[in-house]
Amino acid sequence: MSESVIELKELYKYFQVNHAKALQGASFIIKKGMIHGLLGENAAGKSTMMKILCGVHQPDKGDIFVNGERVVFSSPEDALKAGIGMVYQHFRLVEQLSVLDNILLSTFEKGYRPIKKNRSMQKITQLINTYGFKLDPVVKVNTLSVGEKQLVEILRILFLDVDVLILDEPTAVLSEYEKEILFDVLKRLKVQGKAIVFISHNLNEVLELCDEITVFRKGKNSCYQKKGSYNKELILREMLGGDYSHFQNIPFKGVKEKILEAKNLCFSLSDRQLLKDISFELYSGHITGIAGFAGHGQLQLFETIFSSTGNYRGEVLYKGQNIRCWSVAEKRKLGMAYIPEDRLFHASVLSIPLMYNLIANRLDEKPFSKWQMMNERYVEQKAKDMVIDYDIDTGSVAIPIGMLSGGNIQKAVIARETHTTPNLLLIHEPTRGLDSAAIMFTYKILNDLKQSGSSILIASSNVDELIEICDEIYVVYEGEFVHHAQKESFDKRLINEYLAGFFQQHDEQYLRKGNKYEA
């Protein structure tokens, strides 16, 4: 029997900035030696709950008990002292420092005593060995992959001797392979008696990993289940509170035209070849997928097609015209749209009102601006229409987009790029970080676009998703298309093998640096 370590009782939290009732009487129990899955839609209150536990936020009402004693955490420091640590969704690492230095940065050594590097090193090495991390503490963080960075974050928390580890959507940025490594580490931690809270909205992951599951819905815990008695349907229904339907892949009935043709694309950056001889064709009413782990050239491919630098070899033809010298504005005008992978920092300006974010791609168009002056009234009206059409949850279109929840920011980005019905949509990781309802919604929009004759190019590391929605899949590995399949001949196992590079020579250098490319 595992004993209860931490109990959160009847928490309430109201945020004044966006008038959100984040928590409405939520309760939660964390036990030693257990992985507790915390499921729920975006804005269901999962993150708020955990931030309260970590002392980032203070509850308006409700109590926290640690080992039966009532406690009040007024800062993350308090929570850490009580042995509660959180690994945040976005990394907080200093890229230029080594793993060791990054870990030491977060210790509580006050004053000017010299840092005991050797002793710390010993402790870190010991931790690494105990939990089976594959990390070298002297390596600089900027040479690590995303998955390794996550391990550094976890190691950093472990270094502070915590008993309760909270991970906020740790898998959102990881590839399948990195996920395996993470799960392995988490299972070892569990065996060592740590309590782990695993926040996610990927149901399959949670079912696989967790010993118990709590589903959050509208600021409350609505469902609790133990391993062995999982009822997937029930959990899904609790999460969504509505119906759940799959993507309907209906073939496009119109005339298929060739929209884009890439011929022998090559791109290198400081003598590293990031794209190797890539050729493909995109058709209207057709969804083409590029399967591949993060950093295998997808970003570079999209940049090559969409940005205006033109420093690649080979040719890109858009409806038969060479687009090497076109500016981004010209490309957009002729019906191209792009949703980059990083929705927060490349696809929105967080401090700018939602309405400008929603129409930022059409600033120079007629009703939006006249005589170089913005037509504020039209912009606002248009933004309000889009908020309704795309079901964006916001009180006003004039608040900065950064005040919306992550899922709603994504919706806004998708709204901006798709409401124009582009001829060609490039979309990178379309559903990463979205909850089930938003995923369904995104699929519906992609399908609508397809039916209206748009050509869509999707890059994703989620093979299941691609198989479900694509008409054609290419597999990219180290900047090269290594596999090509049409809808009739999709073979998940084969795609996964190509994806993981089973048929290729591994290029270590490439794997490390592939992620680091910045245009």
Added chain:
Amino acid sequence: MRRRELIAQRLSILAISFAAGLIVIWLTSSAPAQAIHSFLTVPFSNRYFFGNLLTLMIPFIFTGLAASISFQANEFNLGIEGQCYFSALVGTWMALQLGQVDRMLAIPLIIVVSAVTGGFFAFISAFLKSKYAVNELISSLLIGYSLLYLTDFFLEGPMLDLQAGLIATKTIDDRLMLAKILPPSNFNSGFFWGIALLIIFYFILKKSVFGLKMTLYGHNPKFSEYMGIKGSKVIHKAFFLSGAVAGMGGIIDILGVHTKMIRGFSFGYGWTGIAVALIATNQNARNARNNPIWIIPAAFLFAFLESAASAAAIFSDLTPEISKIIQASIFFLVTVSFWKKSGDHQTT
């Protein structure tokens, strides 16, 4: 709510800075009560002093606006001092050539020439940045300083008026001077040029497509690239406008007050302008598009400090440097919050 917070923050900065100034007065003056009294009241005591306070506001409005334009695109034009000084020289030269031309034609022409001069030198920094990725902060600073020395060369050499008795050019024809208001003070119609410019830039920054593009680019260059906004165009325009406004500030001060180009007449205008812009700018950028109208109270504040200190130096045993102490602490406190706030900005 945000705006209220911001105003509260600014007011507390002012309170702390004034307190610092008062403490220094208390420590250094033999009759502190008298000194403080004259410091706070003399600038408002009569037409002459108040007029001169308002006169001092004029260049601060221009240089403050110049700085705030570049801030809006998250660029730093640190060459305002030099742009202002050199443009004034070019404008003065122009004015000396145009002795016979009708005033309604000549004054706008002179101001436009100065503006283009200032804009050109600021543009160089933007061009270097977009073409060769030269840091605009450094290039504008260096070019700005070179302009100061270049101007001094012309003043001490080719354009020196030997009869003047100080390092200055010949006096500009009276007809070309801006109209005086509130005599005997120097207050002149340049003030209304400044206000008009602020109103124009209010519309440019808050309402125009270019203003929005500048804001988007300033907050997130990568994003604006994806949206089809040409970053190089934005910074070219932003720097040109910034330099042009700085240049106008220089020549209007000559035409309004000095009647000829005097060595060092604009000493500190550029730097004070940056301080003015920092106070007037909403750095946490919640509402994202700054309102240039705030430059008026900010410029007033700095003009008050300068004129109060020099007035107090006449009526009590204070030194004029007292205003520098208060300005310095304002500058410190404002920039602290500036960098702190811009730290959590997204930079890509």
